[in-house]
Amino acid sequence: MKRVRAFLRRRWWRLAPQSFLRYGAPSAPELGAAAEELAARALRRAGWRVRGRRVRTPHGEVDVVALRAGVLACVEVKAARVAGRRATLESPWSPAPADLRWRPARRVDRRRLARQRRACRWLAGRLGAAVARVDVIEVWVPRGLAPVVLHHPDVRRPLPHRVDREKAPGSRRGKAVEDPARADGLSP
Numbered sequence: 001m002k003r004v005r006a007f008l009r010r011r012w013w014r015l016a017p018q019s020f021l022r023y024g025a026p027s028a029p030e031l032g033a034a035a036e037e038l039a040a041r042a043l044r045r046a047g048w049r050v051r052g053r054r055v056r057t058p059h060g061e062v063d064v065v066a067l068r069a070g071v072l073a074c075v076e077v078k079a080a081r082v083a084g085r086r087a088t089l090e091s092p093w094s095p096a097p098a099d100l101r102w103r104p105a106r107r108v109d110r111r112r113l114a115r116q117r118r119a120c121r122w123l124a125g126r127l128g129a130a131v132a133r134v135d136v137i138e139v140w141v142p143r144g145l146a147p148v149v150l151h152h153p154d155v156r157r158p159l160p161h162r163v164d165r166e167k168a169p170g171s172r173r174g175k176a177v178e179d180p181a182r183a184d185g186l187s188p
Helices: 002-015 017-023 028-045 097-102 110-127
Strands: 049-057 060-068 071-082 131-142 148-152 163-167 174-178
Touching (some): 002 017, 017 028, 017 131, 028 060, 028 071, 028 148, 049 110, 060 110, 071 110
Parallel strands (some): 071 131
Antiparallel strands (some): 049 060, 060 071, 131 148, 163 174
16 A cells, blocks of 8 residues: 555656645655656746756766757756745745745755766766756745745856845844845846
8 A cells, every 4th residue: 555655646746746745745855856847847848858857977966957059957956845925925035034044045055066067067078068057946835835946047156145134224123135245146
């Protein structure tokens, strides 16, 4: 019975990852696999041709490999469960400083980006791509709501780790301001 249940859950996240993430109460490995499926679908909708998933290279594993017009994108997919309405915000830069901690892309650090760049260059040589880049796709899974997919093309630096507080004129509370010295290279 456990094997049948595992088979049915695998089929569910492969065929309907959005409903699986919303109603299926996925485990951590299922969350990652369903997020990769959503990311691949988003790339296909954007005109990319997905060449592989979970591709192993001598430099590490690449979650999704996509190709479009001679550009090879090695995509790192990060997913996280979030509470409430945080993921329904219009811009990922609008949350309060405390909310920046739950961003899935925060888990992509300099070492991981460097490893992804090496793997991407290796794959570009194998596939004959003219340009190689590293993209990050965030998948936010709020409870009871549809997952939110955010694509950050050509990531060169990690998401900033700190947000400075600046006091707004005429108010006692500060407002969040990004540290300009630590630009992240991510475009919302």
